Amino acid sequence: MRAEPAIRRLQELGNAELEQLAALTVDCVEGGASIGFMQPFTLDMARAFWRRIGRDVAAGERALLVAEDEQGICGTVQLVLALPENQPHRADLCKMQVHRRMRRRGLGELLVRAAERLALECGRNLLVLDAVTNGDAARLYERCGWIRVGDVPNFALYPDGRPCGTTYYYRSLEPAPMQAPRRARGSADS
Numbered sequence: 053m054r055a056e057p058a059i060r061r062l063q064e065l066g067n068a069e070l071e072q073l074a075a076l077t078v079d080c081v082e083g084g085a086s087i088g089f090m091q092p093f094t095l096d097m098a099r100a101f102w103r104r105i106g107r108d109v110a111a112g113e114r115a116l117l118v119a120e121d122e123q124g125i126c127g128t129v130q131l132v133l134a135l136p137e138n139q140p141h142r143a144d145l146c147k148m149q150v151h152r153r154m155r156r157r158g159l160g161e162l163l164v165r166a167a168e169r170l171a172l173e174c175g176r177n178l179l180v181l182d183a184v185t186n187g188d189a190a191r192l193y194e195r196c197g198w199i200r201v202g203d204v205p206n207f208a209l210y211p212d213g214r215p216c217g218t219t220y221y222y223r224s225l226e227p228a229p230m231q232a233p234r235r236a237r238g239s240a241d242s
């Protein structure tokens with residue numbers, strides 16, 4: 053029986069991890085995922101992307117999770133923590149990727165749950181993301197309880213140049229703080 057992939061947080065990106073993450077991103081783009089890149093998308097372009105991410109991770113501006121099986125990194129997801137100072141409680145979830153060899157076995161859901169736990173550990177209780185409208189990822193987030201905000205038609209392109217719509221989602225991880233009860237009009241000390 054295959055072991056479940058182990059998920060861990062990377063605080064910095066070594067060469068081995070960078071290579072495996074680059075290969076994972078190339079696999080996803082080759083599979084047609086709209087995750088910010090166009091075809092032709094090479095390993096070198098993926099390495100350059102992950103070097104930039106590595107710098108943000110080392111600076112504490114992003115939190116990075118990877119999932120590993122016996123063949124190496126097979127999944128990843130990020131939280132963008134560097135947001136305007138009036139949004140200290142919030143993070144953006146992005147760049148969720150599961151290698152095609154590991155799809156449809158629940159790893160995507162494990163990564164979403166792990167990212168939600170990590171957000172709370174980082175002091176963030178409101179998450180926002182966008183995903184291709186009605187795509188595999190959109191179904192995943194809806195299954196995990198994310199709230200659909202709305203769709204933007206023709207927001208982005210698939211790697212082959214076809215347009216795709218984007219749907220925004222949010223997830224509130226803890227109940228909103230209790231509001232002070234409103235006083236009735238005309239109460240004695242109003």
Ligand SMILES: CC(C)(COP(=O)(O)OP(=O)(O)OC[C@H]1O[C@@H](n2cnc3c(N)ncnc32)[C@H](O)[C@@H]1OP(=O)(O)O)[C@@H](O)C(=O)NCCC(=O)NCCS
Nearest residue numbers: 080085148149150155156157158159160161183188189191
């Ligand atoms: C979106 C993505 C992350 C989902 O990853 P995944 O690991 O396949 O996700 P899950 O396995 O949790 O769920 C996928 C499907 O498999 C099903 N599934 C999960 N475990 C299963 C199992 N043991 N047996 C059968 N089906 C299973 C789920 O119910 C789900 O079904 P659905 O297609 O009807 O929604 C993956 O498709 C991916 O990396 N896509 C390319 C990159 C991308 O688009 N990223 C999103 C950026 S916003």
